[in-house]
Amino acid sequence: MLNKTISTQLYTEAKNYFPGGVSSPVRAFKSVKGSPLFIKKGNGAYIWDEDDNQFLDFCGSWGPLILGHNNPQVREAICTAAELGTSFGAPTRYENKLAKLILDNNRYIEMLRFVSSGTEAVMSALRLARGVTKKTKILKFDGCYHGHTDCLLVKAGSGLVTFGESSSAGVPDVFARETIVIPLNDPVALDEAMRTHADDLACVIIEPIPANNGLLLQPKSFLECLRLKCYKYGVLLIFDEVISGFRAGFEGAAGYYGVQPDIITFGKIIGGGLPVGAYGASREIMKNVSPDGAVYQAGTLSGNPLSMSAGYAALSQLTEVGFYENQERKTKLFCSIIQNHCRQKGYSANVKQIASIFWLYFDTIEITRADQIDPASMEKFKLLHAYLLEHGVYFGPSGYEVGFISAAHTEQMLIDGAHIICDGLDMVFNQF
Numbered sequence: 001m002l003n004k005t006i007s008t009q010l011y012t013e014a015k016n017y018f019p020g021g022v023s024s025p026v027r028a029f030k031s032v033k034g035s036p037l038f039i040k041k042g043n044g045a046y047i048w049d050e051d052d053n054q055f056l057d058f059c060g061s062w063g064p065l066i067l068g069h070n071n072p073q074v075r076e077a078i079c080t081a082a083e084l085g086t087s088f089g090a091p092t093r094y095e096n097k098l099a100k101l102i103l104d105n106n107r108y109i110e111m112l113r114f115v116s117s118g119t120e121a122v123m124s125a126l127r128l129a130r131g132v133t134k135k136t137k138i139l140k141f142d143g144c145y146h147g148h149t150d151c152l153l154v155k156a157g158s159g160l161v162t163f164g165e166s167s168s169a170g171v172p173d174v175f176a177r178e179t180i181v182i183p184l185n186d187p188v189a190l191d192e193a194m195r196t197h198a199d200d201l202a203c204v205i206i207e208p209i210p211a212n213n214g215l216l217l218q219p220k221s222f223l224e225c226l227r228l229k230c231y232k233y234g235v236l237l238i239f240d241e242v243i244s245g246f247r248a249g250f251e252g253a254a255g256y257y258g259v260q261p262d263i264i265t266f267g268k269i270i271g272g273g274l275p276v277g278a279y280g281a282s283r284e285i286m287k288n289v290s291p292d293g294a295v296y297q298a299g300t301l302s303g304n305p306l307s308m309s310a311g312y313a314a315l316s317q318l319t320e321v322g323f324y325e326n327q328e329r330k331t332k333l334f335c336s337i338i339q340n341h342c343r344q345k346g347y348s349a350n351v352k353q354i355a356s357i358f359w360l361y362f363d364t365i366e367i368t369r370a371d372q373i374d375p376a377s378m379e380k381f382k383l384l385h386a387y388l389l390e391h392g393v394y395f396g397p398s399g400y401e402v403g404f405i406s407a408a409h410t411e412q413m414l415i416d417g418a419h420i421i422c423d424g425l426d427m428v429f430n431q432f
């Protein structure tokens with residue numbers, strides 16, 4: 001049995017300080033067995049908890065750590081910057097450096113603004129879209145997550161095209177009603193929603209690679225259709241690339257699918273493991289942001305030298321030739337071992353994959369919409385999750401979450417990890 005003595009003590013203490021004992025809800029292990037592990041350190045593809053258990057990590061801090069833990073260049077960049085002070089609330093050369101690297105290597109945006117989280121990036125992008133179009137409503141897709149900003153904490157009501165219902169206490173219905181929610185991969189619902197609401201719709205926001213509620217990969221044709229409809233109805237298209245940015249390729253999902261959005265939001269990888277977000281667009285759109293334009297947005301710690309240095313040190317490694325090809329090849333190898341095992345054994349389980357993102361799910365159908373995920377299948381994930389922890393493999397504590405492979409995962413680590421997962425699946429399907 002996993003020794004969790006210190007983690008358990010710390011969790012007991014933390015529950016006195018924080019709701020649920022955590023700083024972000026999913027960490028509380030409510031969707032899996034047991035209580036959270038408190039992590040002490042990470043290096044490369046591995047993390048260690050406070051009881052010194054070692055795990056091959058497939059969570060990667062939920063996406064930012066595409067280079068693995070404690071990447072030497074990133075660590076050095078942070079330390080070097082820290083020696084000169086951590087924040088000035090004034091412009092620094094570090095912001096230029098990171099912005100130039102991003103903009104020189106992304107054909108889909110011309111200017112950007114740094115913020116401090118993905119949520120903040122999305123919040124600001126929505127305000128910008130509303131400011132530019134002078135319209136108020138937002139269209140989102142069921143199964144896409146965009147952070148915890150009020151008007152996006154909404155879920156679909158009943159019916160094909162619906163006004164959102166708040167999915168959190170504290171979000172006034174009047175905010176939720178500004179948001180229209182439709183299913184992913186449903187051109188008919190999309191057309192109906194756009195036709196009905198075109199006069200009020202400021203923007204459509206989508207995770208072009210939906211990866212927060214399973215991995216709901218969309219056909220390229222759906223994204224193209226969405227693009228055309230937005231042009232047709234004068235609605236701005238926001239790609240929320242907080243996960244897919246710098247993950248599906250340096251140009252994210254926009255580059256992967258070759259679809260031009262109007263505004264892109266970034267987070268996670270962009271900060272090299274420190275808190276950074278950004279939103280970017282054409283010059284034409286970005287000139288509406290204050291102080292040039294009338295859309296107000298600001299941040300005390302935005303663009304601070306530590307975060308900018310970490311981001312630059314991380315992203316500059318991603319521009320190396322072959323980086324993404326190598327990531328994809330390793331991830332495919334890893335997934336194929338699990339896929340083949342499931343097929344051979346006839347298990348109702350499969351792995352979806354894109355770039356270095358994967359999602360293990362307990363079904364065999366192709367899933368492109370949130371409502372196709374069977375909630376009952378999560379019981380199997382709970383068993384698997386506990387088995388994996390016992391055997392030194394760390395998955396994010398929810399079956400709706402995707403896994404990430406980093407540059408620090410070697411082929412051999414991935415082969416070994418995949419075999420442990422296959423053994424875990426044997427255990428699960430023995431019980432079901």
Ligand SMILES: *Cc1c(COP(=O)(O)O)cnc(C)c1O
Pocket residue numbers: 117118119120122145146147148207212240241242243267268
């Ligand atoms: C993680 C995420 C967010 C929120 O980012 P935070 O940094 O957690 O605020 C927004 N959108 C998407 C697509 C995300 O994956």
